[in-house]
Amino acid sequence: MKHPTSRLLHSYWDGLRRERAAPERNEIEPGAIRTLLADSLILEVDVPGSAAAIRLAGTRVCALFGRELRSNAFADLWGAPDADPWRLVETVAVDTLGVVAGLTGTTVRGETIDLELILLPLRHRGQTQTRILGALSPHHVPHWLGLRPVTQLRTTALRVLGTVPRSGFGDRDDAAADALRNLPTPANDTLPFRRGHLLVHPGGRG
Numbered sequence: 030m031k032h033p034t035s036r037l038l039h040s041y042w043d044g045l046r047r048e049r050a051a052p053e054r055n056e057i058e059p060g061a062i063r064t065l066l067a068d069s070l071i072l073e074v075d076v077p078g079s080a081a082a083i084r085l086a087g088t089r090v091c092a093l094f095g096r097e098l099r100s101n102a103f104a105d106l107w108g109a110p111d112a113d114p115w116r117l118v119e120t121v122a123v124d125t126l127g128v129v130a131g132l133t134g135t136t137v138r139g140e141t142i143d144l145e146l147i148l149l150p151l152r153h154r155g156q157t158q159t160r161i162l163g164a165l166s167p168h169h170v171p172h173w174l175g176l177r178p179v180t181q182l183r184t185t186a187l188r189v190l191g192t193v194p195r196s197g198f199g200d201r202d203d204a205a206a207d208a209l210r211n212l213p214t215p216a217n218d219t220l221p222f223r224r225g226h227l228l229v230h231p232g233g234r235g
Contacts, residue, residue, distance in 0.1 A: 031145060035129060035166065041062055049152075069086075070161075071083075080104070083101050083102075084099065093179050094179055117148060117184075120189060122157070123158060127149040127150065128147070130145070131143070132184055133185050142167050144182075148162075
């Protein structure tokens with residue numbers, strides 16, 4: 030994670046979940062992340078339909094695209110049918126893992142902007158496949174931002190965040206943390222723990 034907004038949102042989310050794979054949607058307190066709200070997103074996910082809709086979008090996110098984004102399809106932000114971001118959403122919703130993606134936005138004039146997208150799983154009414162918390166933040170603010178909307182997005186980098194508990198979340202560089210980051214997590218409430226060479230998921234399926 031390079032952008033401060035991504036780091037702060039991840040830290041807040043990680044503190045809420047404690048030893049769980051994801052916090053509850055109703056645990057999110059807007060006042061606690063008020064400085065991040067303008068860049069924030071909440072997605073509503075339809076896993077069987079392989080689609081996600083924007084349920085809430087911050088003012089800066091809407092300004093980036095020059096329109097109100099609520100109820101829009103998340104895939105519409107990419108602006109091209111062959112650039113569907115479902116892989117990002119599926120990793121978060123189905124595997125209960127966070128993702129960070131580097132994006133490049135382009136206007137109709139060919140102007141570009143570098144962005145960072147973070148998506149984090151939320152539980153909602155007992156399910157981890159229906160809501161996602163996220164943020165979309167520019168690395169630098171160009172002079173044209175707010176005058177000309179971004180019409181296309183292109184994914185330039187992708188990193189899947191691991192299952193390291195909050196005592197060691199984020200960008201730890203030790204080999205154990207790297208190994209954990211590459212292991213999938215089932216959609217349950219409890220983080221896995223290591224027993225010998227095995228990663229055990231309490232309450233998970235065998």
